[in-house]
Amino acid sequence: MSILRLSHVELRVPDLELATAYYCEVVGMIETGRDDSRVFLKCWDEHQHHSVVLTHEPTHGLNHLGFKVTDLADLDHYQQRLEAAGVDVRRYSADEWAPGHGAAIRFTLPSGQEMELVHGMQQVGNLLPQTNPPPRPMGLVGIAPPRIDHVFLTGEEVDTVTAFLVEHLDFRLTERVLGDDGYQIATWLEVSHRSHDIAFLTGPNAGLHHFAYWVDGWNDLRNAADACIYHGVELETNPTRHGATRGQCLYFFDPAGNRNEMFTGGYWVDPGSEPITWTEAEMGRALFYYDGAVDQRYLTVHS
Template sequence: MPDRILRLQHVEVRVPDLELCAAYYTEVLGLIETARDVRDGAERVFLKCWDEQEHHSVVLRQAPTYGLDHMSFKVAEAADLDHFTTKLETAGVAVKRYAARELGPGWGEAIRFDAPSGHLVELVHGMERVGNMLPMTNPPPRPQDLVGIAPPRLDHVFVMAEDVEAFTAFFTGLLEFRLTEQILANDGHQLATFLERSHTPHDVAVITGPNGGLHHFAFWMDDWNGIREAADTLAYHGVQIDVAPTRHGVTRGYTTYFFDPVGNRNELFTGGYWVDPDFEPITWTEEEMGRAIFYYHREVNERFFTVHS
């Protein structure tokens, strides 16, 4: 099967205080502002990580509440939008199509539809390429004028759904994602699943919780030292750290969780493993869920399963 969906393209999140969050994401997290606009009466700020070539990977939208507006995945070819439109509509899913730049600056041609969990999902092709701050000939390893933590790229999004199995079937059956890991309850139903298209442990994951919920979105760091140093920066700036640097059992990755100023949970992530197309999914049992999520602490509390407030 060809790789039609390549990776997570961007997330758009709601923020009640746009200027405070824009300052946090640019000055503390170290993302780069690429544009602003007003859509449907709400101002938006467009951001990218330094090593991303395309126009944006995070969009902040002024709104009364915080949370996820939509998640967007990049497709390889324009024809892939037709492919998925046919599959979705055949399955009875309503699809809406948008021309390039119709949704905002830098945007490519896109389709949008709702997952069974109520999340708005987008597939996009042809985002404007703005470069990664490095020359294409004889580049240094990284720019010299980066600010804050400066993760090189967006990595994954982790959402919540009342029916994890329906969400997983939708993404694997219609959108052609591959299941890498799952946490199963004692009665056999899925408590959490981890799905990929980019040969990483996960591009999107889902855990039991309220429909439409955002658990977190994550940025990639190059190594474990980057995670530890980022936690120092977060603490220095008074950012609320949810989980101090530690390790996951699921994905084998290293992590720290924290909150933006209005309540959206962020993660810095590194490690993991390469996923081949014939990768066999890994299963964690309900008794080992604590170790699956936080391998060292071996436990999770109720707060982990709720949207932050």
């Protein structure tokens, strides 16, 4: 029984066509379907039907996030565990929530975000042949990251939601910023043996700080920054690196106000590894290692 990785995010956007143009032409995602209020997108090296869903609503933010599980029986396993802990769980059959979406269970995290576990999403293939493929398709558009990578959320009680993920969903804590009062200000957790698949920062409940795409190396961050500037997308940070996770990163916003990250680097985690602790005094270096400080705007999140 296991949760494999981040599967998808559903974002609110007030202008569906503008957001679709941005994610297809600037980020370089591929549209795989749409209905009256939603557009479904995937990255070029993702095989499943979608990893980003844009939903037309008056505000921006996160509607739900989903993680992929190994087997259909995993949904029963985690539903039983969650309900035994007093958590309300909703069940979706394949294609019920959206065409190609797969069977799923959905529940609310203690920090207010809607989270889903999903199995059996329709496989549509990546842009490479299965026999003698090149390393990368020709003619990609925009930044063209191969896949989504992680989500960074906010909550009023980071200790509580971190414990929830560890105890009920088998996530492992890899790093944390520990406040002088003993409470966790920020945490990073994984299920895929990488530095993190999900993270939390003290802030408003139900908040999306950012979601991230994976790119293959530092030069891809530079190319992503070039693409943003070419398309008139303002950068929040230049390419830099985190202390926590040891990753390298670039931040900017979609037209609705949802923060995007391009991420690379990090490290591999063995089960049982002790989490790394950053002190409150070094929080700036944990988030932006070179600067050693965090702009207050980076800590401002609208749920």
